[in-house]
Amino acid sequence: MKKIVIDPITRIEGHLRAEIEIDENNIVQEAYISGQLFRGIETILKNRDPRDAGLLAGRICGVCTNSHFRAAITAVEDAYALELPKNAQIIRDLISLALFLQDHVVHFYHLHLLDYVDVTDALEADPKQTSKLGHQFSERPYANSHAHYISVKEKLQKFVKAGKLGLFANGYWGHKAYKLSPEENLLLLSHYLEALKFQTNISQAIAIFGGKTPHPQTIVVGGITSVADMLNPQRLNDFIFIMKEAKAFIDRAYLPDMKLLVRGYKEEIKQGLGKGAGNFLSVGGYQFDKNHRLFEPGVIFGGDFTAIHPFDARQITENVERAWYDGDDICYTDLNPDGTLKTAGNRDKYSWIKAPRYAQKSMECGPLARILVSYYQGNELIKPFVDSFLKETDLTMEDLHTTIGRNAARAIETAYIAEYLFRFINTLVENIKYYDTATWKQYQFDTLPGESGGKAFLEVPRGVLSHFVEIKNQKIDKYQVIAPTTWNASPKDSSGQRGAYEEALIGLTLQDSQKPLEVLRVLHAFDPCIACAVHVIDAKGKEVGKFKIEQNCLL
Amino acid sequence: MKIVIIGGGIAGTYLANGIKKNIPDTDVQILSDEAYMPYDRIHLCRLVNDSEMIEDISLTLESSVKINLNQKVTKIDPKAKKVITQSSAFDYDKLIIATGSVPKTLFDTSGIKNAATFRSADDTQKIKEGIKGKEAVIVGAGPIALELLDTLNLMSTIQKITLLVRSRSLYDKTLSPQSINIIESTYLKSGKVRISYEDEIIDKTIHNDEITQIITKKLKIENPFLIFGIGIQPNIDFARDSLECNRGVLTNPKMQTSDTDIYAVGEAAEIKETGFIAGHVKECTLQAEVAIANILGIEERVFKQEISIDMLKVGEFDLVDVKAPAFCQKYEKILMTSDQDQRVDEYYICDDKLTRFVGINSNIDIGYLEKLMKEKEPIDASYLYQNRLHSERGRLICSCEHVYQKDLEEMVKENAISNFQELAAFTQAGRVCGRCKKMVEDVIEASQVLIDPNKPKKSATDIQREKELALVKKRIEKFNRLHPQNQLDSENLSSAMDAFEIGTKELNSWLAMVTATMQLHPEFASLIKEGVSMLNRIPIIWLELADCSGNSEAFIKSAHPAIEDLIFEYISLDYHELLMSAAGEQSESALEHTIRTQKGNYILIVEGAVPLGMEGKFLRIGTKGETGISLLRKCAKDAAMVISVGSCAFDGGVVAAAPNPTGAVGAAEALGQKDIINLPGCPVNPINIVGTLLSYLMFDELPSLDQYNRPLWAYEGRIHDNCERRGHYELGEFVKAWGDEGAKKGWCLFEMGCKGPYANANCPTMKFNLNTSWPVQAGHGCMGCVEKGFFDKLANERKIREEKL
Incomplete structure (x- = not known):
């Protein structure tokens, strides 16, 4: 048995470490995933004015920017039973949905694609063939002319000449796990460049209603502040225009590219690489009219898609046996002297991420969970998006439950959101047209209950985000966050049940233990975000000096 | 506000221009009793000998100033706020009296054809027309009389000149006989001049409005042309009824008269406290500035008498007269004379301190003497002696600006100055009192041969900027010699730009934006472009500590996508966890490599707070599980510069908010370093990062920072x-x-x-x-x-x- 330590895992948010144990055949036998930073945002939130929770909690993450901001304010609104004006709800949804599009595209092209695309190989491509290739995946492929690929290839040559590859110098180029043809590589890389523009353009759309991104600043308890932007037809028009362009890229580049990737790596899919325990969690949401919402709530256990269980928040528990906590206290037991995680004993602690469980099960959330739950819950809107993708790629629903399948689910979801986002705008325009310009639910803070509790469950790009707040004497008394990556990157629990990342790594074969490309593929497919993930249950505002490194905390 | 200025001389013009410069839409009117637009009285001699026309000595007046000529003021009505002239009346909100002085005469010369004062353009006209074929008789021996004497002496149309001197002295009663001898001998050389000391007019014969004969104590002169140069007195008769007056209009040190809306400056004003009346242009302009500051409410200023410097330059000798306000008639004198050099240095000393210096053909450094007077240092006679010949700068040309001949020559040569006009951008020499203007012009003319004809012409600001640009260029070149950190270098910057589809227009507009943001002159844009192409010479380590990646995220979403993407690609980001392709051991080795091989050259960018609690173990990075603080120290130790981006790296930000559970602090505090540049913001605006990097690259020094080490160019405005x-x-x-x-x-x-x-x-x-x-x-x-x-x-x-x- 050999141990491989990967720290830092790069091209993700945050400080993530992976330690895997492989046998003599380079097959992963065990995996330990660890969050290596603790900040204690919940502790900081304590004793503050509940109205300030959003601005502060928003800082949990600068990548999932807006998600925590919105969730914190929603939890406080829930505590005060404030019902939002329709427009405020829509504006919040528009910001959130735009973030889905931005996040998914950046993830695929800039954080993940080079795990599948060999940049150097693209230089061998024939532009004419590349153009023909484009037509295999889309009726109107994005920027697909023969001439375009000649120029992209020239560009790439210039990049190489200009040392552009220097940035990726230590990449795993030439690794045997790269399987695409030169033309396929060229086609995908051409969109890598286009996606650079995509992400800056779409951030403008978020800024129209959010003021800026990262860290928008327009959500307040009871509504939103960007009412002047909402009422400005030019601003609305700008938003719509940016979204139309985004949709064009998603439909004609991102989704076809995913189909291409599926074809290229069909073998890995059919082998079931990256399959996890099959426990999926979705809380659903994004209702845009009386009868329609984008995602359904529900729970799947053990890969049995046919039995969707209703989501019940009371089933959530948190286990910290293998995390650096002891009940409500911090219990840091340090690393081994050589810097590796202490994992020798069954109860050794090794991560700042706690282990949330649903009905005692380790869960996976995110695009795949949403797609599966919504599809099998009979959401009529999402069905054609899933069916046509599966049909065209000759995949089954089962196949989505793999590393590449997680990416496919993300792409399907992106196209789906890009289509229905316009329905939200329509509703907004209708409201404004009929003189509903309210954006804030009026209340007198002093008259709100001094003692209350609230929660928010939101689907955000990486999965289920939940914030819990308890208010006493008009101040935050307790605060708790379970982020998507808390679920997915959780450590083992007291029963030895692995977290979703860990489970997905088991059984993976590495071609070259020095270049663990396959491990990166599995982890990146979840789109890790570690800043989000680390949260205490309820540290009681302890003095810094109290935290000591303990060899053994009392359990 | 309506401001009326009485007097169209130097002080009046200076006032009007000064007011307009401060508040351009002020209504400013000048009332002048002359028929000419304002001119520089100091150069009247040149009208006498026809070397110049009145236009040549005119003063520049701001075009929006209204000037009323031929308006002799007869009365001021402070209650009605009106000025009454012989032909009209003018309303004012504020009034400034700058009427200067009138020359003294022994009798009224107005109707007489061959008697004149020497004060105005009309006077010169009268002299010029009437003096031909007559014996010039100058009454007085002060500076004005001596200067006129010099002019007349050189005019071929004048055959005979008599100087009537009441005392035994020339120039000033305190001058030593040695000095007087030198002055006298220069005038007497031509043979046209006689000087009659201890003499004065006792009688005259007038026939047909013409003096046919004058009789003095010692002489009888037929067919004279009489010119009075015996002194001046404040020209304030019109104000005596309405304002408190003594010799001049009395003012306080703010130059305000007994009426709060009326000010007086220059030779017409007498400061009540001290009895001081200005006699030099510099004092007049200083008083004008004080009046402007007080009238316009810019600041409360008072006039303080300064050291005055006078020069008398006639053909063969230079006289320099430096006088401290403390000068009084109670003095002892040290005299150093050299017959051989025709040189006299006269030191007037009172209580061990120098109060005045008069030098004839002197070589002493005037600046040093001024310092002695200003700081009231006791004088050291032996030192003065040793240094009496030490002036490598040649002859003093402009006493107001302390410009010596060599200075001027150097200036002309270096900057290819071809005339007096062009000199203005480099020095005010010849422009303050204007007395030395001619000399300055002569030096410029004589120095033309020194100019390299191939040298392009530049303005003074051009040259200053050029110096800055040269420094920056040098610095960029220094980087050019370094090996590029990634292979993208300046030669293929253009191909990289092509690759990113960045057009020239887009690039130029970006360069202009960054240049403006950094508050640099537009000329820096081309250097910024060069700077960009050198950015990859600077290895950069971007360390994420207790952060949310928000600043990294902002950085890749920066404003001008294509260009900043390019810069982002272009910067040699040797270590950045969010973006680098390498992971684990490969990424760690990249970091170690940079720290080891780029000692003292790399820039460290820190994002996120530094948790210090629990021995720093709230954050661990890398296969060895190094703590955040330890990694930060390791990276900062040999960094050329550390930049904290975002609020967490600034002061701990959200992570350090109460109760600060992990003992988090900003990078500067964690490292105990005071030279870390902070770019706070949640997140920081990415343009401020790019600007700071470029500023380091171009200026090799910290930009101007505020108390929190934030660059002023980005964090100055509220x-x-x-x-x-x-x-x-x-x-x-x-x-x-x-x-x-x-x-x-x-x-x-x-x-x-x-x-x-x-x-x-x-x-x-x-x-x-x-x-x-x-x-x-x-x-x-x-x-x-x-x-x-x-x-x-x-x-x-x-x-x-x-x-x-």
């Missing part, structure tokens, strides 16, 4: 002051509740707890996401995220005042 909603604040139009009518109209967010008044940053001008918006535009208001401890003080939606209650 958000409230540059806010687009500021107009509504001034009008009292406030949003009172989220989404109310005011919110829909974009009114001021102060009542909703906007912290713009307490925050300093360039958000209102730079905005975010391709200038799309910023928190104030989006109706929320500022939460002061660039300020220290903002999460505990400012990050809420309530006014600070209410919060404290």
Whole structure:
């Protein structure tokens, strides 16, 4: 048995470490995933004015920017039973949905694609063939002319000449796990460049209603502040225009590219690489009219898609046996002297991420969970998006439950959101047209209950985000966050049940233990975000000096 | 405001121009009793000998100043705020008397054809026309008389000149006989001049409005042309009824007369406290500045008498007269003379201190003497002696500006100055009192041969900027010699630009934007372009500590996508966990490599707070599980510069907010370093990162920083002051509740707890996401995220005042 330590895992948010144990055949036998930073945002939130929770909690993450901001304010609104004006709800949804599009595209092209695309190989491509290739995946492929690929290839040559590859110098180029043809590589890389523009353009759309991104600043308890932007037809028009362009890229580049990737790596899919325990969690949401919402709530256990269980928040528990906590206290037991995680004993602690469980099960959330739950819950809107993708790629629903399948689910979801986002705008325009310009639910803070509790469950790009707040004497008394990556990157629990990342790594074969490309593929497919993930249950505002490194905390 | 100035001389002109310069739309009128536009009285001699016309000595007057010629003021009516002239009346809000002085005469010369004073252009006309074929008789031996004597002496049309001197002295009664001898001998050389000392006119015969004969104590002169140069007195008769006067109009040190709306400056004014009346141009202009500052309410200023420097330059000798305000008739003198050099240095000493110096053909450094007088140092005679010949700068040309001949020659040569006009950009020599203008012109002319004809011409600011640019260029070249960190280098920057589809227009507009943001002259744009192409010479380590990646995220979403993407690719980011392809051991080795091989050359960018609690173990990075603080120390130790980006790296930000559970601090505090540049913001505006990198590359030094080490160019302006909603604040139009009518109209967010008044940053001008918006535009208001401890003080939606209650 050999141990491989990967720290830092790069091209993700945050400080993530992976330690895997492989046998003599380079097959992963065990995996330990660890969050290596603790900040204690919940502790900081304590004793503050509940109205300030959003601005502060928003800082949990600068990548999932807006998600925590919105969730914190929603939890406080829930505590005060404030019902939002329709427009405020829509504006919040528009910001959130735009973030889905931005996040998914950046993830695929800039954080993940080079795990599948060999940049150097693209230089061998024939532009004419590349153009023909484009037509295999889309009726109107994005920027697909023969001439375009000649120029992209020239560009790439210039990049190489200009040392552009220097940035990726230590990449795993030439690794045997790269399987695409030169033309396929060229086609995908051409969109890598286009996606650079995509992400800056779409951030403008978020800024129209959010003021800026990262860290928008327009959500307040009871509504939103960007009412002047909402009422400005030019601003609305700008938003719509940016979204139309985004949709064009998603439909004609991102989704076809995913189909291409599926074809290229069909073998890995059919082998079931990256399959996890099959426990999926979705809380659903994004209702845009009386009868329609984008995602359904529900729970799947053990890969049995046919039995969707209703989501019940009371089933959530948190286990910290293998995390650096002891009940409500911090219990840091340090690393081994050589810097590796202490994992020798069954109860050794090794991560700042706690282990949330649903009905005692380790869960996976995110695009795949949403797609599966919504599809099998009979959401009529999402069905054609899933069916046509599966049909065209000759995949089954089962196949989505793999590393590449997680990416496919993300792409399907992106196209789906890009289509229905316009329905939200329509509703907004209708409201404004009929003189509903309210954006804030009026209340007198002093008259709100001094003692209350609230929660928010939101689907955000990486999965289920939940914030819990308890208010006493008009101040935050307790605060708790379970982020998507808390679920997915959780450590083992007291029963030895692995977290979703860990489970997905088991059984993976590495071609070259020095270049663990396959491990990166599995982890990146979840789109890790570690800043989000680390949260205490309820540290009681302890003095810094109290935290000591303990060899053994009392359990 | 309507300001009337009486007097169209140097002081009047200086006043009018000065007022216009400060507040251009002020209504300024000059009343002049002369028929000519303002001219420089100091050069009247040149009208006498016809070397120049009156236009040549005219003074420049701001074109919007109204000037009324031929308006002799007869009376001031302070109650009605009116000035009454012989033909008209003028209203004023503020009045300034700058009427100068009138020459003294022994009798009224107005009707007489061959007697004149020497004070105005009309006087010179009279002299010029009447003097031919007559014996010139100059009464007086002061500087004006001596200068006129010199002029007449050189005129071929004049055969005979007599100087009538009441005393035994020339120039000044205190001058030593040695000095007088030298002066006298230069005049007598031509044989045209006789000087009659201890003499005065006792009788005259007038026939047909013409003096046919004068009889003095010692002489009888037929057919004379009489010129009075015996002194001047303040020209203030019109003011005696309405204002408190002595010799001049009495003023306080603010140059204000007994009527608070009336000021007086120059030779017409007498400062009540000291009895001082200005006699030099420099004093007049100084008083004018004081009056302007007080009238326009710019600042409260008072006039202080300064050391005066006079020069008398006639053909063969230079006389320099440096006088301290403390000079009085009670003095002892040290005299150093050299017959051989025709040189005299006269030191007037009172209580061991130098109070005056008169030098003839002297070589002493005037600047040093001035310092002696100013600082009232006891004088050291032996030192003065040793240094009497030490002036490597040649002859003093301009006493006002202390410009010596060699200085001027050097200036002309270096800057290819071809005439007096062009000199203005480099020095005010010849322009302050104007007395030496001719000499300056002569030096310029004589120095033309020194100019390299191939040298292009430049202005003084050009040259200053050129120096700065040269420094920056040198620095960039230094980087050029370094090996590029990634292979993208300046030669293929253009191909990289092609690859990113960056056009020239886009690049130029970006360069202009960055140049303007950094508050640099537009000429720096080309250097910034070069700077960009050198950026990959600087290895950069971007360390993420206790952070949320928000600043990295902002960086890749920076305003001008293509160009900053390029820069981002271009910067040699040797280590950046969010973006680098290598992971684990490969990424660690990249970091080690940079630290080891680029010692002292790399820049460290820190994002996130530094948790110090629990021995720093709240954050561990890398296969060896190094703590955040340990890694930071390791990286900072050999960094050329450390930049903290975002609020967490600045002061711990959200991570250090109360109760600061992990003992987090900013990078500067963690490292105990005071030279770390802070770019706070949550997140920082990416343009400020790019600007800081370029500024390091170009200037090799920290940019100007505020007390929190934030670069002034980005963090100087108060958000409230540059806010687009500021107009509504001034009008009292406030949003009172989220989404109310005011919110829909974009009114001021102060009542909703906007912290713009307490925050300093360039958000209102730079905005975010391709200038799309910023928190104030989006109706929320500022939460002061660039300020220290903002999460505990400012990050809420309530006014600070209410919060404290």
